[in-house]
Amino acid sequence: MKRFRGMVTALLCLVFLALFVSNSRATRLGGLSHAEDAGDPWSAAQTVQGADLAKELAAPAHPNEPVVVCVGFRPLYQGAHIPHAVFHGAASTDPGLAELKSWAQSLPKAANVVLYCGCCPLAHCPNLRPAFVAMRDMGFSSLRVLILPNDFNTDWIEKGYPVEKGK
Secondary structure (H helix, E strand, O other): HHHHHHHHHHHHHHHHHHHHHHHHHHHHHHOHHHHHHHOOOOOHHHHHHHHHHHHHHOOOOOOOOOOOEEEOOOOHHHHHHHOOOOOOOOOHHHHHHHHHHHHHHOOOOOEEEEOOOOOOOHHHHHOOOHHHHHHHOOOOEEEEEEEOOOOOOHHOOOOOOOOEOOO
């Protein structure tokens, strides 16, 4: 029962955030950069599907393990996140983007970095695009985006991929 209540709470948070993002994004469209306006700033080669990332994370430890970074909203990260993922966001805000950039300065530019959010449908996500552009512009050469077409709950948790809670 406790797990069910947690899932319901997470789902309600996702619905609220999706509604909030949909409403606020419409008012901000004039301020988007050219990369966002023209479509996603990443190529297909710079994406990873959930099943593939889950396999990578389940593999024995190796030098090129992905550094998984949640660039979404803290309440969603605290509710459930990819195991060993770090939180540096929300990248749609100036403080969140500054935190991400500050943290990223300590990483080697060749680090295998996977960014994800999952707050809402990917097409409307306010966090991934600014995070990707910032890290790409900092010179990260092995940068990928986790494709969550609907949201983290639907495309990761409900598919049975591993999660951690808290932090």
